[in-house]
Amino acid sequence: MSFRMTMKYFQKMKNLILILAVIVTTVSVAQNKNAKASLDVDGVCLMCKERIEKAAIRTKGVKSAIWNVETHELKLIYDERKTNLDTIRQNIVAVGHDTKELKATDEAYNSVHPCCKYRDEEVQNDHKN
Numbered sequence: 001m002s003f004r005m006t007m008k009y010f011q012k013m014k015n016l017i018l019i020l021a022v023i024v025t026t027v028s029v030a031q032n033k034n035a036k037a038s039l040d041v042d043g044v045c046l047m048c049k050e051r052i053e054k055a056a057i058r059t060k061g062v063k064s065a066i067w068n069v070e071t072h073e074l075k076l077i078y079d080e081r082k083t084n085l086d087t088i089r090q091n092i093v094a095v096g097h098d099t100k101e102l103k104a105t106d107e108a109y110n111s112v113h114p115c116c117k118y119r120d121e122e123v124q125n126d127h128k129n
Contacts, residue, residue, distance in 0.1 A: 042098040044127040061114040
């Protein structure tokens with residue numbers, strides 16, 4: 001192999017390595033280690049708060065979950081490389097709480113404490129006082 005051919009070979013290898021480095025960097029940046037999001041989750045009391053936050057935080061990749069009783073907003077910090085919002089929603093409805101996108105099954109909803117029956121107007125009114 002001549003010197004000229006060897007140099008061309010090394011130049012091609014150098015270009016290939018550069019392209020691979022750009023691809024790897026792009027893929028690693030595309031997924032956020034600390035994504036922030038918020039979800040609307042139905043509930044009425046502090047027992048609901050505990051149940052909702054626990055369901056979210058038990059989802060692998062969720063770092064923080066704080067639900068506001070008054071606004072029904074669940075603020076999340078999670079690792080997009082380990083989970084996504086659909087998985088978090090599924091875990092919340094599994095413990096009996098509706099989100100805007102998913103509704104809890106009747107079985108899951110009926111498993112919550114009677115004071116947490118957020119679909120019942122009477123229970124909602126009791127918690128407003």
